[in-house]
Amino acid sequence: MFFGLETIIGGPAIGKVTKTQYRYYIKDGRPIRVMEDAKIIPSGSKAAEMLGTSRRILKAYTTKDFAAAVCN
Secondary structure (H helix, E strand, C coil): CEEEEEEEEECCCCCCCEEEEEEEEEECCEEEEEEECCEEECCCHHHHHHHHHHHHHHHHHHHCCHHHHHCC
């Protein structure tokens, strides 16, 4: 099982700053749960993007070239 955590902090130049946290639970190359903050959401393009990133990170584990895996 692979777990991914993504935090996005942002907002308008003048106004309230928002923070959104995404959690991805991936097993056998498929998302089994995707969460936005504490709410379970349907897996969609965010999960597909995270799957690609997780595959690159797992491949980079042998070469230790993590910068190339996450900074594409």
